[in-house]
Amino acid sequence: MPVVESRCVVPVSAEVAFAVSQTTGSVRLRWDPFIRRQNLMDGATTPAKGVRTFTVQRFGLRMVSEYVSYNPPSNVGMKMTKGSWFFERLGGGWRFTPVEGDPGSTLxxxxxxFSCKPRWLAPLAERIGAVILQRDIDRRIRGFARGCEDPVVLAHVGGAAA
Known part of the structure; x- marks a missing residue:
């Protein structure tokens, strides 16, 4: 199963970084280039383990995902439960770790x-998918880094005044 990873250091505490990563609505759209729309499902008002999320990706692809872990401020994990015709499985985890020697920064x-379907096409599709997903995740984490410096986003999560 292919794995893609992206990392960056942001100039905020792990608590603030985690909070930025969990923003929704117009605040999320300020920093997250991956989504066009995203909302919690089933009446949930806050993220938590077991909560489902409906996401419309910027090109219109739709996905339902479920939080499989939710541990502020250190990590969050999700798995796709319904979505694209080409992903058999998709899961992700985001970790936030204080930078040693710099308590105001977070890695x-x-x-x-992920794995792709149909199985006969998976070897090729997964190589191509890894390149495309890597590019998307790199772009998305750069947006997250900008969000961690955006006064509006920071004011929303209580990280700084606008």
Missing amino acids: AVWRYN
Whole structure:
């Protein structure tokens, strides 16, 4: 199963970095280039283990995912439960670790694994998918880094005043 990973250091605490990563609505759209729309499902108002999320990707692809872990401020994990015709499985985890010697900075590491279908096409599709997903995750984590410096986003999560 292919794995893609992207990482960056952001100039905020792990608590603030985690909070930025879990923003929704217009605040999320300020930094996340991957999504066009995203919302919690089944009446949930806050993320938690077991909560499902509906996401429309920027090109219109739709996906339902479920939080499989939710451990502020250190990590969050998800798995796709319904989505694209070409992913058999998709899962991801985001980790936030204070940078040693710099308590005001956090290392964010985002890792995804996936498998493609149909099986006969998977060897080729997964090589291509790894390149495309890596590019998307790199772009997304760069957006996250910008969000961690955006006064509006930071004010929303209580990390700084706008």
